Amino acid sequence: DAQAFKSNEVSLLAKALRDKVIKAVSPGEMASWPIKLAEAARFAVTGLDSDALMLTAEATARGISTAALVAKVGSNATVFAALEAEIGGVDGRHRDAIKALITFESVSAYDFSAGWPEV
DSSP states (O other): OHHHHHHHHHHHHHHHHHHHHTTTSOHHHHHHHHHHHHHHHHHHHHOOGGGOHHHHHHHHHHTSOHHHHHHHHHHHHHHHHHHHHHHHHHHHHHHHHHHHOOSHHHHHHOOOOTTOOOO
8 A cells, every 4th residue: 555655646746747848738739749740750751731731731820831840840749758758767767666665664765756857
């Protein structure tokens, strides 16, 4: 029970950091990212606006080229992916460490504050 409780505390911290990363992003925009990434990947191969209909429409409304928007999507995705990988890795490392502890005292004393990214 102590391990489960401490692991849950770690997961709650990871969730808070993830939530902080995306706090300014609406659920609608978050839902569009798989489409944006797929379109950006197709556009990167073909260079055809017809392979990135949503991005082309957004770029047109924004007054920039599809290529410029694809570059922005790629840059933003890289930053997000790096933060997610770091948060996920630290979360998993701490939960793995907790799982390896065998006494209540060691679980209770485990400090999981180290290693988290600044967000």
